[in-house]
Amino acid sequence: MIRLQDVTKVYDGGVVAAQGVNLEIEKGEFVFLVGPSGSGKSTLIRLLLREELPTGGDLWVAGKHVNRLPAWKVPLLRRAVGTVFQDFKLLPSKTVYENVAFALEVIGRPRHVVRQQVPQVLRLVGLAAKADRLPRQLSGGEQQRVSIARAFVNRPLILFADEPTGNLDPGTSVGIMRLLDRINRTGTTVVMATHDHAIVDAMRRRVVALERGAVVRDQSRGVYEAVLPFPEGRDEEEAE
Amino acid sequence: MRFQYLLTQTVQGIRRNPLVVASAVVAVLVTLVLVFGSIVVRWSIDQDIGRWDDNVRVIAWLGDVSPDQVFAMQREIAEWPEVDEVVYFSKSQALEEFRELFADQPALIDVVQDDPSVLPQSLRIKPTEVGNYADIQNRVAVYPGVQQATAAGEEIDALVVRSNRMRTFAVGVFIVLGTAALVLIANTVRMAVYARRDEIAIMRLVGAGNWFIRVPFLLEGLVEGVTGAALAALIVGLGHKPIVQMLSTVADPDAIVVPVQFLLQQSLLVLTFGAVTGLLGSALGMWGTLRD
Numbered sequence: 049m050i051r052l053q054d055v056t057k058v059y060d061g062g063v064v065a066a067q068g069v070n071l072e073i074e075k076g077e078f079v080f081l082v083g084p085s086g087s088g089k090s091t092l093i094r095l096l097l098r099e100e101l102p103t104g105g106d107l108w109v110a111g112k113h114v115n116r117l118p119a120w121k122v123p124l125l126r127r128a129v130g131t132v133f134q135d136f137k138l139l140p141s142k143t144v145y146e147n148v149a150f151a152l153e154v155i156g157r158p159r160h161v162v163r164q165q166v167p168q169v170l171r172l173v174g175l176a177a178k179a180d181r182l183p184r185q186l187s188g189g190e191q192q193r194v195s196i197a198r199a200f201v202n203r204p205l206i207l208f209a210d211e212p213t214g215n216l217d218p219g220t221s222v223g224i225m226r227l228l229d230r231i232n233r234t235g236t237t238v239v240m241a242t243h244d245h246a247i248v249d250a251m252r253r254r255v256v257a258l259e260r261g262a263v264v265r266d267q268s269r270g271v272y273e274a275v276l277p278f279p280e281g282r283d284e285e286e287a288e
Numbered sequence: 289m290r291f292q293y294l295l296t297q298t299v300q301g302i303r304r305n306p307l308v309v310a311s312a313v314v315a316v317l318v319t320l321v322l323v324f325g326s327i328v329v330r331w332s333i334d335q336d337i338g339r340w341d342d343n344v345r346v347i348a349w350l351g352d353v354s355p356d357q358v359f360a361m362q363r364e365i366a367e368w369p370e371v372d373e374v375v376y377f378s379k380s381q382a383l384e385e386f387r388e389l390f391a392d393q394p395a396l397i398d399v400v401q402d403d404p405s406v407l408p409q410s411l412r413i414k415p416t417e418v419g420n421y422a423d424i425q426n427r428v429a430v431y432p433g434v435q436q437a438t439a440a441g442e443e444i445d446a447l448v449v450r451s452n453r454m455r456t457f458a459v460g461v462f463i464v465l466g467t468a469a470l471v472l473i474a475n476t477v478r479m480a481v482y483a484r485r486d487e488i489a490i491m492r493l494v495g496a497g498n499w500f501i502r503v504p505f506l507l508e509g510l511v512e513g514v515t516g517a518a519l520a521a522l523i524v525g526l527g528h529k530p531i532v533q534m535l536s537t538v539a540d541p542d543a544i545v546v547p548v549q550f551l552l553q554q555s556l557l558v559l560t561f562g563a564v565t566g567l568l569g570s571a572l573g574m575w576g577t578l579r580d
Binding site for chain 1: 293486487489490491492493494495496497498500501
């Protein structure tokens with residue numbers, strides 16, 4: 049579903065955000081990308097979304113060779129995935145319903161599809177009753193649910209989440225994680241960048257730890273901190 | 289769905305910044321009124337020139353020259369490259385013409401009839417091109433047997449100069465104000481892009497096609513360009529008459545009627561210019577802001 053091969057990203061000015069990253073994520077997996085700020089979690093997601101091109105290496109997402117994709121096909125890649133951000137990125141002048149419907153409308157889905165899919169996904173995220181509210185009338189957790197609904201309404205194969213609980217209190221975060229877990233159970237691959245220890249430790253899913261752009265740990269059913277006394281040990285990748 | 293969406297976006301874009309949009313429309317309007325106006329005025333000047341065109345003759349007034357000599361002269365002058373044809377006008381033909389021209393003034397005719405020497409014989413030389421008349425006039429004037437060479441040329445010169453000036457004016461206006469209009473449209477589009485930048489970011493994120501994102505902005509520029517052009521066409525179409533009449537050399541300005549067909553043709557051209565300006569302006573406005 050997702051494959052990275054020797055992916056390197058060096059920004060202008062010499063900041064290395066990814067170096068020699070090799071990673072394979074199967075369909076239906078739930079993967080945490082963990083690591084301190086600046087370790088390259090967000091860069092990986094940006095590379096996978098083709099918001100940026102790698103300096104070296106190759107990426108495949110949903111059968112598409114991302115770094116070789118011609119510009120006009122980039123929208124097709126983005127339609128195959130959904131993305132959720134820390135800051136929700138909702139349109140303040142549109143209602144909950146309109147925000148979610150917008151994602152379908154702008155990729156040219158016919159109206160009857162929009163009318164059918166939007167209420168369905170709003171029920172999934174538990175906001176069917178608040179469809180007519182504006183984002184500012186919602187709590188942070190509710191706003192993130194809207195943003196997840198928007199990312200999922202087109203039934204993507206993969207859901208990327210970049211610090212989705214970063215702005216939320218722990219209680220609310222649990223609700224968001226339950227929702228992402230539920231989405232994962234429908235067969236959607238979920239890749240979530242986070243530095244929320246509690247969540248990672250509680251979920252016990254695959255953990256890919258990054259440090260200065262490099263993968264330092266890849267562990268199935270892992271926790272946030274490496275349990276080994278030598279966290280820099282790179283040879284402890286577990287077989288999937 | 290798509291069509292309706294694009295249309296709604298376009299209308300919203302225009303509503304968002306009515307003053308800026310108005311300034312762009314007015315810029316197009318002023319530009320095209322001046323350009324279209326000069327096209328129409330130039331047309332009427334060219335009509336004037338055309339009226340002269342067929343009638344321009346250099347007249348070589350001859351002294352007492354024998355018919356044989358006249359015949360020889362006629363043949364020689366006809367061979368000049370700048371000469372189209374040479375027609376001999378005898379005294380009696382001259383008298384005939386005079387009678388026609390001054391039919392309403394019998395006193396004059398009486399005078400001429402009494403003394404035919406007043407109207408000498410002449411050669412009427414038709415130039416191949418109107419502009420050549422002066423050369424011919426100079427050459428003929430020194431020809432043996434020619435007493436005087438005249439031509440109704442200065443008026444034409446003035447008209448040709450005026451026509452060319454009109455063209456220069458139109459081209460100048462088109463370049464200077466056209467550029468201004470282009471930049472103003474680009475500005476409105478850029479502001480619209482800026483106002484919608486969050487929306488655009490999300491459209492990209494969820495995989496909206498590039499053209500789907502661009503088209504509303506292109507349409508916005510198009511609507512502005514075409515609106516300005518349509519108003520310009522309307523203003524010139526309805527209001528050109530006084531200006532054309534003022535600038536005409538024809539004795540009876542009321543007689544000048546710019547044909548509707550010509551106006552419609554040129555209006556179409558003006559609308560096309562407006563549309564092209566609008567689209568180019570949009571493209572300019574989006575330049576660098578809506579990259580992939």
